[in-house]
Amino acid sequence: MEGGVHRGSWNKKGHVGTILLLMCVFIPSLTSLCPDGDYPNDKGICCNKCPPGFRLTEQCHTVGQRSNCSRCPDRQFMDQINFFPNCRRCKSCKEIYNEVVESPCQKEKNTICRCADGYYKVSIFSEKYDCRKCTQCGSNEKQKQACTPVNNTVCECTENFYRVNKVCVPCNNCTTECKHHCSLPTEDPYYPYVHKGLIAGVAAAVLVLLVLVFFITYTATKWSTKKKLLKSSSQPSDASLDTCQQILMQSEEPSNNTVRAVPTSEQDQPSNLPDCVPLEIKIPDVIYMVLDLVPVLQVKQLVRYLGVKDTEIEQAELDHRSTREAHYQMLRVWAERGSRGGGRGGMLHWHLLQELMDELKKMHLGRAAEELGTKYGIQ
Template sequence: MTWKQRPLELVMTQHNTTHRWERHLSLYCLLLVLFSQSHSAFDVKKQCAKNEYWNVQGFCCDKCHAGYKLKLKCSAPGELSVCEKCDNGTYLENANYSPNCFRCTSCEKPNMETVSKCEVTRNTKCKCKDGYYMKQLGGPTTECRPCKNCGTGQLKMGNCTGEDYNHCKCKDKHYSVKPNFCKPCDSCQDGCDFLCNTPTTPFRVKKSSTDIVSPIVVPICSCIMTLAVGVFMLYEAIRLWRKRKRALLAQSSTDDPVSKTEVEPMVVTDSPDSVLKQVLITNLPCETERASELPDCVPREIKVPEFIYFVLDEIPVARFKELVRRLGISEQDIDRAERDNRAFKDAQYQMLMVWSDRGRRGGNNILPCHLIQLFIESLRDMFLASCADSIENRFLS
């Protein structure tokens, strides 16, 4: 098959492919040229002399001498820059290409005097008067502050001249009492080591403050730790006992107490009036005995909305998601509640409704006592005892 006999679609596909490759090749060549130019420019920049700088136009220019500022840059390689001498009160110490000169420092601050005046090639040199030292405040800003005077029993270290600051220390055979006061040594203590190993007291050892405090602190800390552990164990034991007791009460409240405590009256063959009286008499002790066997926490009818709205006002918002996860609500239900409700409180309500519906298994709108007990125990496990007590006092007391 010849080229003229090929289908038109195949010819167009090959033509587009060739055109695309030519375009990519042109782009690569352009990038290569740019990279080589930048690399060569960098090499030229590195070849500038010490008294030259790299001009943004792509060649080296000469710098201005110290005391001169740059007025006009060189316009071509080999040409000289136009420089101008700094004005009075300004200076430039080194060769540069700066368009501005620096302002000279003033020595007119309190307790400061001039050592050498400012020139176009150097800045003013200042020093503090006798009895003062130079304090650096940040950047070029300085001030003169008075030298420190040593107190009683102290020696001056340093002369406090120029930028040096004198320090004070206690004299020989003295110890520090205050930052500016030292007293002569009279016993074995810090700063008086020569009194700790004398021939008259060869075994006397210097006692520090930690050696004196440790015999007192260690027993006290041990007692506090033991007491804390004991209180914690007692609290855990009481909490577990109350948890088991509530679980038993909740379980017993869900059973039918009448079927377990009801006693059938004895059938007596007598007249109708006597039979009725006998039945009433036998039923009275049965009711009394059944009432005495009921638990202390008698579950009342607690409606789900009433419980949920009370809980939403008690539980901290930051701990709510942790609570519903402990109650068995899945992340999918949490996300669905947040998607369906713009207000966060409505989303919280929907999460608790999911929990109550699963616990009631689609029953009526009354919340069982054992579900409330499990809810309270989850709060106690999260260390929210105050919230748990508030809910317990409201619904289970």
């Protein structure tokens, strides 16, 4: 009996001890909670955060003591309450991308850029965008809405013209689009039916002719391509490569004696280059393809191999919170530097693409190099 009483008393004491032990474990964690606007330092003391426009110089050391904050230096900002030792670097609007400053950088907010006059913004992803030249209304067109920094020009056809396949053509036939310009003779009651039948017959003949032209063109193109492939396979590959390289090197050499006009459309100028030379290599297209092919953890290694400095890598990470946007900026730094200020309006030089493929192969990313070579015709 005495043993039972002793055992029951011991169990009660054991429960009390367990409760006390749990209180000792959880009470410090509860007391370490800090109010809004404060943070716990490495000693568990609640310190105040710095307001926007300031950075942390020295954190508090005792309860009730305040942290030391200082203003961000020139050309740096901080747009949120923080306990960071460094402010963020202000963004620079780049004239090469047709950007101008809309709002200068301040201690509490970053620089805001906009497209220059005559250009409008086209979003790529998140905060990334391109400034493209505003469209000029063509012949037989008039301006319906002027170009703005965020919207392109809107054009419409002039009077007695209507749009067919993006081109304004005169209203010569009594079609649905321009029948209000036509006047039918009233003396012949059968004229509308004869006229409709004539239009239907002409339309059918044109359709048959288009199908026939398409079939002939497709057959001829297929035969010509097959003939070229057979011919190229019978010739030494080194000779073809040397020819392509000579043509590309000549096209990249600047000329001091000749002024060359740039056509308004790439389709207006026929190409005299062989099939092995790509007509254009747009920097954004190459960068997007690299970001899709190269693993995220290997992008920074790749840009270092391509000659991008660590300071430029850190700047890209500070300017862009998204990892993909930061990687895009790192690759763009490499492309701009090697292409002499943007590669003639955003075009990448062919030897830089070859350099990129070589570095990918060294990093054992041969599949990515192979896809780039296939897309741009470089083996």
